[in-house]
Amino acid sequence: MKKAPPWRRLQERLGYRVAFILAIVLLPLTLISVMKSLAVREESLARSEAALMGETMRAASAELRLIQQARGSATVLANAVWPMxxxxxxxxxxxxxxxxxxxxxxxxxxxxxxxxxxxxxxxxxxxxxxxxxxxxxxxxxxxxxxxxxxxxxxxxxxxxxxxxxxxxxxxxxxxxxxxxxxSGLRIASATSAPDEVRPLTMITYDATGSVLTSSRSIEEIERALPRDRALAALVGDDAFSFSAESVSGEQRIFSVVPLVPNELYALGSWPPEDDYATSGLLGAAPILFPVLMWIVSLIVAWLAAERLVNRHIRKLSRSIKLFASGNRMVGDIDVRMAPIEIREMAGAYERMTETILHDEAEMEDIVHQKEVLLREVHHRVKNNLQLIASIMNMQMRRTHSAEAKSIMKGLQDRVMSLATIHRELYQTAGLSDIHTDELLASIVRQITSMADRPDRRLTVHSDFADIRMTPDQAVPMALLVSEAVTNAIKYSQNAEATKPAELWVRLTRPSDTRAELTVGNTISGHRRASPEGDHDAAVKAGQESGLGTQLLSAFAMQLGGTVERTENEDTFELKVNFELRPLSDGEERNAAAESA
Missing domain, CATH: 3.30.450.20 (PAS domain)
Known part of the structure; x- marks a missing residue:
């Protein structure tokens, strides 16, 4: 399975999801807090601007009176000067x-x-x-x-x-x-607020934006002029206020009062209130504080999920993964400090593991008992077949006919082969499937050991692939190998009498779904015909197939293959190519037998 990227794994964590949901829930409250804080700041700014407007008009009132007085003087003088x-x-x-x-x-x-x-x-x-x-x-x-x-x-x-x-x-x-x-214009120097708290700065300027007078020295006039607005743009018929940064970089509030519209104006300025004038992080506190509280709440939610839930779940997860991988040590799942839901889940997991361990132990006992019973059955079958072979041996001693002795000898060999198969078949690993390399090696070794005599020397070559078969295929294949090896031993002979005869048995796997069995032996130029019509002489003479040939064909048919014979001057070889049945067939058959 492809491993998820780190960001995807982070999104799948419980702490992330809890924090994400909490973030969505708290986001409207945070936005409301930010908007409320901004509204409070705007309200404070509006109050400061209104206060500055009043202070500016009060400070310029002396000039306005002086101008009005000068206007009245000019009117009176204009009426009185003409006679003179x-x-x-x-x-x-x-x-x-x-x-x-x-x-x-x-x-x-x-x-x-x-x-x-x-x-x-x-x-x-x-x-x-x-x-x-x-x-x-x-x-x-x-x-x-x-x-x-x-x-x-x-x-x-x-x-x-x-x-x-x-x-x-x-x-x-x-x-x-x-x-x-x-120089004769009087600008009020006293304001309703102390100078050390919010000092008021007043300047006058004309319609072209030229500064005419100032309540501060020329060196400090930069504090009284807005940075982003020219004085020539601050002209009009009405008084107004605004907030801006001064040329010196200080945040200030400005108020413009026309003394003579389109001719002479007064500009007053002072710092805003403390809650608005603070710069840097403190100045942004009305916005930063709700945002920081929102972020802190997400971190607390994450840590709470990690502390209360995730660490206990990780502990359970490690134990479950180990148990699922085959490790039957439950490990440390102490969750006494966890919430009750996780404690209940841990308790259920412990009970489940105890039940599984108990059931597995019982199943192992049952399987072991069945294996013992099965092995006992095949042991008894082997003993019975050996008993039959012994009775046949006793009967052969009482028989004087050579033909009858030969027939009974062949039957006795086949019975002993069946006994060997029953002894070795279920000693290999597995019940629903059988390792053929173990089975065939044991059968060939048993048959060749019984046939090896001083007057019949054999050299055996065996090569078996590790192929797992169902019992329905393994048993007929074992019988086929037993019959073929017995016949090969009977008729094997080296062309040179001084050398031992050679016998080879191979089981290969040409593809994933097919297997090939090969049994061959050396022969001499003068072969003897089998009394039963062996697979060489009987076929060559055109006679009816003997019992051995019939058995080989029957076993090959049970395997789902056909017998192919190859003969030349010095060797004879038998091949059976067949299709392997799926191991699931044996498992289903074994499960059906157990349920029955």
Missing amino acids: VHHPDGCAQLMERLVSEDSQYSLIAYVPENGISTCNSAGTTFDFAADPLFQRASTEKRTSFAVKAVGLVSRSSVLVISHPVFDEAGSYRGLVSLSLPH
Whole structure:
């Protein structure tokens, strides 16, 4: 049987199957735990984002108030500046007084339609005609906001608030511009949470993504910027929050609040809550913990199956395999610590082995008794045949006819051959099958020993293949060999009288299902005819076959073969080729006899 691969043998183990079934059972619970943990993390993240949104809007509220205040100032100034436009010195003084009273502005100016401003807080002339911000404000003719990278006075980034100026007739006459430096924007430094726990970082940037101000130093600004999103992409009309990794590689939550839509924005950020911010294995704990518990449960199930079941089953399996292979030592099957089902199975196995051993012992006794009885029967048959041969010998002494003596002598030889067969037949190994090499060797040895005399010297050559036959074939073959060897001894003679005659007997197996028996002997040129019509002379003379020939033919017919004779100048050979019967025939016949 082909040995299964290791992975297949692993799948067939009880521990694997128990763990596999448990894995299927626990998998939905594990998935629910993982999903619940992820939901908790998402909920925690949403809370952090909402909290950051509130903190960012609170921190930017001062800037929003300042911008709204600047817008109101621009509206009031636009309504009041037109009457003073015709008095350049008075207009300039008004602008200078406003800047001195509110130092948060770096420049306040009135810019007429031509773009040349002489009425401003700087007391000088500015040409705004080519300034894109001036052109856009003149076209829109409404309050507008714009971020200018370099202010004319502050030389730094400023937020420009513009408001159109109209005359009494409602005609557009220019605009009022207030420049609010970013250094003047107030970003709240205090938050509702302590800085050491979750410090809030605030920066402002324009629509192009340029950072204008920051609550941290320029060296630490990387912690406040998202890595995978550009600031220019974080523009819009609505506030929003998101989670991302900062440029420095720290996980943070970001919130964007538009101070002036499409112009000025505030970006606040802080670390997420501890249960979400933890990195590495601890950060993955909400997912890893259910998965690890699932894996540990499978390992525990495997070990439990190994401890409670498999080791006891392996112990029983080793004992059963040894017992099945013929070893009648049951071995160690101590399963006292096993579950009750395995203990009951081990007890049943012990009782079964005891029953089998007891039955085998009884069967051996019965077989031995039958063998003894069978051998006794054949011993008595042999004795009876020898008694018949002795009576025939006594009768021959009283007979004066040479022909009668010859006939009785032939009968006596055949009776002794039958006695020899009964003595040797069941001394060979087996009852349902017989080893022919043992049987034929004993018969040939017995017959040649009886025929060997000083005046008849023989040289015997025998070669028997180890062929197992049923008794139905072994008995007629033994009788055929006995008859053929007896006749061969009777008529064997060497062409040279000084040399012993040669006799050969062979049993070969040409194929798996056929056997061939050969009996041959040397002869001289002058053969004597048998009184009974021997197999040489009677056939050659064309007479009716003698008794020996008839017996040989009858025995060959019982074997299922035919007799073939070959004769030349110095040798005579007899061959019988026959088909071997299956050994199962003898076993079935023996079983039927025992049941009867």
